[in-house]
Amino acid sequence: MKTVRVLIVDDHRLFRSGVRAELGPSIQVIGEADDVDSAVAAIADLQPDVVLLDVHMPGGGGQEVLKRVLGPGSQVRFLALSVSDAAEDVIGVIRGGARGYVTKTISGAELTDAINRVSDGDAVFSPRLAGFVLDAFASTEAPPIDPELDSLTQREREVLRLIARGYAYKEIAKELFISVKTVETHVSSVLRKLQLSNRHELSRWATARRLV
Amino acid sequence: MSVMSEVGIRVRETEVSNAPEAYPRLVRPVKGRVVAGVAQGAAAQLRLDPVVLRLAFVLLTVVDGLGFVAYAALWMFTPKEQIKGREPGRDWGQLAAYGVLWLALAAFGWMTGASSGGFGTWPIAVGGIGALILWQQADPGRRQRWMTGAVKQVSTTWVRTIIGALLVAVGAIGFLAASGELAKARTGLVFTAVVVGGILMIAAPYLASLVKELQRERTERIRQEERAEVAAHVHDSVLHTLTLIQRNASDAREVTRLARSQERELRNWLYQPKQDADATLAAAVRRVAAEEEDAHGVPIEVVCVGDCELTDGLVALLHAARQAMVNAAKYSESPVISVYAEVEADEVTVFVRDRGKGFVLDDVPEDRMGIRQSIIGRMERHGGGARVRTEPGDGTEVMLTMKRNT
Numbered sequence: 001m002k003t004v005r006v007l008i009v010d011d012h013r014l015f016r017s018g019v020r021a022e023l024g025p026s027i028q029v030i031g032e033a034d035d036v037d038s039a040v041a042a043i044a045d046l047q048p049d050v051v052l053l054d055v056h057m058p059g060g061g062g063q064e065v066l067k068r069v070l071g072p073g074s075q076v077r078f079l080a081l082s083v084s085d086a087a088e089d090v091i092g093v094i095r096g097g098a099r100g101y102v103t104k105t106i107s108g109a110e111l112t113d114a115i116n117r118v119s120d121g122d123a124v125f126s127p128r129l130a131g132f133v134l135d136a137f138a139s140t141e142a143p144p145i146d147p148e149l150d151s152l153t154q155r156e157r158e159v160l161r162l163i164a165r166g167y168a169y170k171e172i173a174k175e176l177f178i179s180v181k182t183v184e185t186h187v188s189s190v191l192r193k194l195q196l197s198n199r200h201e202l203s204r205w206a207t208a209r210r211l212v
Numbered sequence: 213m214s215v216m217s218e219v220g221i222r223v224r225e226t227e228v229s230n231a232p233e234a235y236p237r238l239v240r241p242v243k244g245r246v247v248a249g250v251a252q253g254a255a256a257q258l259r260l261d262p263v264v265l266r267l268a269f270v271l272l273t274v275v276d277g278l279g280f281v282a283y284a285a286l287w288m289f290t291p292k293e294q295i296k297g298r299e300p301g302r303d304w305g306q307l308a309a310y311g312v313l314w315l316a317l318a319a320f321g322w323m324t325g326a327s328s329g330g331f332g333t334w335p336i337a338v339g340g341i342g343a344l345i346l347w348q349q350a351d352p353g354r355r356q357r358w359m360t361g362a363v364k365q366v367s368t369t370w371v372r373t374i375i376g377a378l379l380v381a382v383g384a385i386g387f388l389a390a391s392g393e394l395a396k397a398r399t400g401l402v403f404t405a406v407v408v409g410g411i412l413m414i415a416a417p418y419l420a421s422l423v424k425e426l427q428r429e430r431t432e433r434i435r436q437e438e439r440a441e442v443a444a445h446v447h448d449s450v451l452h453t454l455t456l457i458q459r460n461a462s463d464a465r466e467v468t469r470l471a472r473s474q475e476r477e478l479r480n481w482l483y484q485p486k487q488d489a490d491a492t493l494a495a496a497v498r499r500v501a502a503e504e505e506d507a508h509g510v511p512i513e514v515v516c517v518g519d520c521e522l523t524d525g526l527v528a529l530l531h532a533a534r535q536a537m538v539n540a541a542k543y544s545e546s547p548v549i550s551v552y553a554e555v556e557a558d559e560v561t562v563f564v565r566d567r568g569k570g571f572v573l574d575d576v577p578e579d580r581m582g583i584r585q586s587i588i589g590r591m592e593r594h595g596g597g598a599r600v601r602t603e604p605g606d607g608t609e610v611m612l613t614m615k616r617n618t
Contacts, residue, residue, distance in 0.1 A: 086483040127550060131515035134554070138518060164515045165563045165609070166550025 003028045004119040007048035009039040009065065010081070011057045015104065019052065019081075022108030027115055036064045043069050043076055049119045053098060055082035055089050066096040079118045081106075087132050094194055100124025122184045123191035130163035133194060152190065159186045239293040246306050249293070250286045270310055274317040312374055319381070320405060449477055469509040476502055493526055493560060494519040497553045500534045508541035511548045518555030520616060526560060528594040529614040535586040536564035536610040544568025544608060559615050567607040573600060587612070 004027050008016050011034045020029050031046050033039035036059035043051060043065075051069075053062040062080055069076060078098040082089060090101050099118045102111065103126065114124040125133070137152050152160070155176075162172045169187075173180045238257050240249035251269055255262035272279025385401075453474040460466040480498070490496070494516035501512040520526075533551070540549045546568030553562045576583060583600060587610060591598040596614035 084483065085479055127513060127515045127552070131517050131552070134517045161552070161554070164517065164554075165552040166513065166548075166565050166567075 002026075004115055005030045005046075005049045006052060006115060007031045007033065007039075007042055007046060007050075008052045009033045009042075009057070009062075010052070010054040011035060012054075019111070022111065023115070024109065024112035027112055035059045036061070036068075039065045040068050048076060050115050051076055051078050052115070053078050053080050053093075055080055055084055055093050062093050062098070063096045066093070066098060070097040077118050077121070079114060079124060081111075085128060087136075090129055090132055091136065091194075094129070094191070097195065099191065101129045102126050103128070117184075121188075123187045125160070125163050125187055125190075127164045127166055130160045133190060134160050134164065152193065156186050156190050159183055160190060163187075238290050240287070240290050241293045244303065246303060246310060247283070248287045250283055250290060253290060253293075254286065266310060267313075270314045270317065273314060312378065315378060316374075319378075319385075320402075445481065449474060449481075465509055469506065472511060473502070473506050476505070491522060492519050493522055493530075493555060494553065496522060496530055497533065497551065497562065500530055501537060501551050504534060504537045504541060508538070510541040510546070512537060512541075512551055513548060514551045514553070516553045516555075520555045520560065523616070525594045525596060525614045526616075528590055529560060529562060529596060529612050532587045532590050532598060532612050533562045533564055533610075535582060535590075536612070539582050539610075540564060540566040540568065540608065544570070546607060555616075558617075559613055562612045563609060564612075565607065565609040570602045570604045570606050570608050572604060573602060 003025075006023070006027050006029050008019055008029060009032070010016050010019075013034070016032050016034075023029065030048055031042050033042045035057055039051070039053075039057075042048075051065075053065060055062045057065075062078075062082075066078060070078075080090075080093040080098040080101045081104055082093075082101070083104045084090075085103065094101055099121075100114060100123055102114055102124060106114070106126075117124050133152075134157065158176060159172055162175060167175065169180050169183045172183045176183075238253055240253045241256070242249060244262075245252060246266065251265040252262040255265045258265075269279040269283050272282065453470050457467050457470050460470065497516060498514050501514045505512045522530075533553075537549060537551065540546060544566040546566035548567070550565045551562070552565075553560070573583075587600070588598045591612055591614070594614065596612065598613075599611045600608065601611070602608040
């Protein structure tokens with residue numbers, strides 16, 4: 001089994017060492033960074049496979065790192081890790097280019113699994129993120145500008161619902177009589193829609209949700 | 213801070229618009245112009261505040277109309293700045309302010325005879341220079357505030373007052389002129405105007421700082437109140453829980469429960485929109501899950517999609533969901549319970565799922581009230597439905613559906 005080279009970006013030292021200790025043997029932590037500038041430098045320097053990215057950090061937070069690192073030809077993949085459950089943060093960091101979002105309460109085994117998944121180019125959706133996506137796509141009433149990008153297919157909706165209900169990918173595959181690979185394809189496709197859809201409602205929905 | 217950034221932006225704009233040429237050419241900017249942008253363009257060239265040049269033009273117009281001629285000439289010979297897209301509108305408030313200023317100076321000049329040039333020009337020149345010195349002495353931030361103030365808030369009340377005062381003055385002068393008393397009153401009027409103007413000039417910076425001070429105090433008070441509220445909340449909840457955790461340090465289960473319950477409360481306070489748990493479904497589901505989590509010490513993860521008002525049918529659904537959570541927490545031995553509630557156009561669905569040991573549904577004795585009565589029976593009585601899926605070793609999932617309009 002190939003090892004995944006990971007950079008941990010978080011401004012809490014205790015949390016960084018906690019994550020280091022919890023990760024499985026398939027993960028190799030090659031470095032740490034504690035703010036935006038050092039993260040950008042370390043990514044350029046170490047070329048990690050996956051960056052574990054904290055959403056709230058001094059100097060602009062995770063979204064600033066994504067903005068400065070992601071671009072054409074960038075091979076680095078990001079998994080956002082945060083204590084925040086605010087829709088604004090979750091949707092914001094995904095739209096910024098992260099391939100997944102998990103909260104810091106996640107267990108070591110689940111985190112290892114999520115990192116492997118992201119490193120394979122798949123997306124990682126927590127139940128809460130799946131709920132947010134369903135909510136966001138359902139609550140936009142305006143007709144879609146680009147029907148391919150601006151709405152979810154029936155199957156994608158089913159997969160997201162099962163994720164929100166707490167099903168693992170393997171369980172979803174069994175439930176829908178499809179392969180795990182197909183589940184991953186559906187989730188990646190939802191991620192792509194989430195990132196590329198130029199519906200401003202998505203971001204607006206996330207912001208408005210706080211202000212109700 | 214905002215002034216700094218505004219200045220920064222302005223500098224950058226100038227750089228960009230001048231970038232293609234070796235030295236900056238005099239152009240008339242469209243953005244922010246009052247009449248044709250002549251003063252603004254010239255000010256950019258001379259690195260002065262455009263307000264200084266505008267005042268100079270107004271002053272020179274009063275004296276022999278020289279400013280008018282100079283402005284017209286510059287207007288004709290200066291190219292307009294090329295701008296993409298729609299032209300921004302003119303700032304009529306500022307134009308009106310300069311117009312009124314010109315009127316006042318013209319009236320003053322006419323009264324003193326200064327506008328015909330010669331010796332009488334000197335008081336105006338001295339007064340103007342004095343005003344400019346005062347203007348220059350004020351720090352940029354204050355000037356900015358004076359100007360934005362002059363345009364934004366002041367324009368509504370002050371401009372009205374000034375126009376009103378001008379009308380009164382014109383009326384009085386007209387009356388005196390008609391009754392032939394003007395010649396006598398002229399000297400007195402001039403002195404009054406000079407004294408009032410002088411007092412205003414001395415008091416203005418003081419008044420401005422007073423207003424600023426008041427505003428700062430207000431924001432400070434609001435900030436203090438907010439801080440007090442946060443402190444009160446942290447004290448009541450977080451500090452309290454931390455104390456309890458220290459006391460129960462030997463009981464791992466209790467510590468986890470306390471930490472978890474505090475985390476949930478803090479999260480709700482920070483991130484969740486304020487909702488009434490007695491009125492809307494999502495908030496009610498969260499509250500029920502929180503109560504059962506506290507009671508049984510098993511984490512319950514809640515995800516809600518959509519929301520709606522609670523009806524009688526949905527209250528029954530909530531009771532059934534609570535019973536399903538209780539069963540999962542008590543008997544399944546699952547480390548975590550997932551609750552998913554979705555509100556659709558015509559119905560509401562709630563899933564309660566655990567990954568515990570599961571059971572065989574047919575083996576449950578008839579007299580066990582939990583599943584048969586509290587969940588399935590209750591849902592059917594209220595026109596909804598319940599489905600239980602379970603297998604030994606594979607966890608349990610209870611699915612509850614209810615039409616929204618029952």
